[in-house]
Amino acid sequence: MEPGLRRLVVVSNRLPAALKKEGDCWKVKAGAGGLVTALAPVLKNRGGVWIGWSGASDPTLDVDGLLSNFSSEAGYDLFTVPLTREEVDGYYFGFSNEIIWPLFHDLQTRCRFAPEYWRMYLEVNFKFAEVVARKTSPDDYVWIHDYHLMHQAFFLKSMGVKRSTGFFLHIPFPPPDIFMKLPWRWKLIQALTEFDLVGFQTLQDRKNFAECLRRLVPEVRFEGRGAVISVKIGSRKFRLGAFPISIDFNQFNSMAENPEVAQKAFRIREALRHRKIILGVDRLDYTKGIPERIRSFHTLLSRYPELAGRVNFVQIAVPSREEVDEYKELRTEIEQLVGRVNGEFSFPGWVPVHYHYKSFPHDELVAYYAAADIGLVTPLRDGMNLVAKEYCASNTSEDGVLILSEFAGAAAQLQKDAYLVNPYDMEGIAKAMNRALHWDKAERREHMVGLRDQVRKNNIYWWVDSFLQAGIAKSLDDFPEVESLEYEPG
Structure with missing residues (x-):
């Protein structure tokens, strides 16, 4: 050397x-x-x-x-x-x-x-x-x-x-x-x-x-x-x-294009009957805004009853600091909120919230990213938040929408093409989700291409x-x- x-x-x-x-x-x-x-x-x-x-x-x-x-x-x-x-x-x-x-x-x-x-x-x-x-x-x-x-x-x-x-x-x-x-x-x-x-x-x-x-x-x-x-x-x-x-853009992009991962993404969509998928992925932590996000989804279903049976919210929470009381309490709060939404809105053949408290293998996580119509990334405060970038890199179909907290560090780079929200504003997030679900394909594609270019260049x-x-x-x-x-x- x-x-x-x-x-x-x-x-x-x-x-x-x-x-x-x-x-x-x-x-x-x-x-x-x-x-x-x-x-x-x-x-x-x-x-x-x-x-x-x-x-x-x-x-x-x-x-x-x-x-x-x-x-x-x-x-x-x-x-x-x-x-x-x-x-x-x-x-x-x-x-x-x-x-x-x-x-x-x-x-x-x-x-x-x-x-x-x-x-x-x-x-x-x-x-x-x-x-x-x-x-x-x-x-x-x-x-x-x-x-x-x-x-x-x-x-x-x-x-x-x-x-x-x-x-x-x-x-x-x-x-x-x-x-x-x-x-x-x-x-x-x-x-x-x-x-x-x-x-x-x-x-x-x-x-x-x-x-x-x-x-x-x-x-x-x-x-x-x-x-x-x-x-x-x-x-x-x-x-x-x-x-x-940032992240290794090519790694996520290539994995999403892998036929086995693409097949997993297809199976996820099929299991949810090709309904629109809103996805949250976080380490379990009180800074990530998971309870606020579930309440926002509750608001979405309350305000826009026509979405019943047409949308699913999938929240993946990766276990973290399980021995700390505050984190145990947070887990309990999230589980109760999920139970409340599902108890209030479910009907035969449709359970609105799918909650996973576990770590996922990398390829399966990318399959969820690729399957999701909306990436919902709403931390109360975050240094950067790589999930936002991973979602964009995995969205090879280029028709997803990123809804992003204005208090995530990633907002400074991605604000031009992400839909920015205040994570404390549950009505505002519900409105953003409804609007994003109704964006036409050309609009979704224009913004996702911009997001992917940003993550690709600044990897x-x-x-x-x-x-x-x-x-x-x-x-x-x-x-x-x-x-x-x-x-x-x-």
Whole structure:
């Protein structure tokens, strides 16, 4: 490999493979979610490294041994950060998910500002930084991901470890009025200024961060225009940028065109008697607006009784944080709402809402995307929301409609051709669904072609390139595939 920058190192809370206990055995499961989908193809066979927690808290477990086969097949090295049950509870379930997650999603009434969470967050961030220091070299580019690890550059510098560092926040960054409620606001902002590049999903998120920085550090100066700007605080200089994350368009498009997947999509439509299909796909989380969406569908059937028997709402909810009481309560609320709609409107031969609380294989999910007439993506707040882009990429017939929350990061890119709605406005969403169901074919096609073009051009590789160009003036091509790392599955 060329001298100079040698490897791309990704650091995130979770590794792209998780350890799950099944009976007495530990099994390695490929991770899910936007980050894994985005970065696994980028690191594959390029000498890449991924550092994170394995998902297990058993100190006697041979984690590296269990992950070695996955690492060989994935085509990049995995290094684990061992965490105890207590550390996971305080840093992950506590600080990350009971403070930062609700606060940054404008739901501050759900925050629990416990000082012990903050202390554990710092301890675990230091633990991650120690592994990063040991497993990387000064030539590597260390790309830190998301709100769990905002102190990485701060701790690396405190150890005297010099690394080129970039940080990308996958969730929204709140405006000052919300961010200033955080008791540790100054320390968190200060830690983020230690990165060489801080990336956000949208220009609005970047603007919110800049306003918080200005509020806390009045002497700060901003230079430049466009997606990436420079920041000066005394002699310290770093960069801020907006880099909307995306998906591998070709992967979803090709899968939707696969004859077996196309057949599955046909069978879904046939099972629903070729009625119009409105589809919601989400991880089960209170930010996703699933209860509001079901109430909106209830409003649709109440306001437009002529739609009875002619439309189905399919909601796929992927299980998440099942051990947390709030998520158990959310699941119960959703199930009760589904029961209410079906109890009120069903008749022999038609059940209006089909609710699936489970994970779907990738090909089956794409079949649902391809079968759906409307993709209903209405989070209360979301950093980006890749489901919106996955739906468009899978809509090879080009006659679907995307109804999208104006509070999803994806709205900034897709607003021209998506039907934007306020996720709190149940009557407005019902009106949007009714209107979309009556759009003529030419109108649907015009907008879906525009959406697909946007996702195709600004795909996952464009996202990685734009971040690396801003961070180190390098592109993905500067991390060439390493033939010796190629793995042939047995």
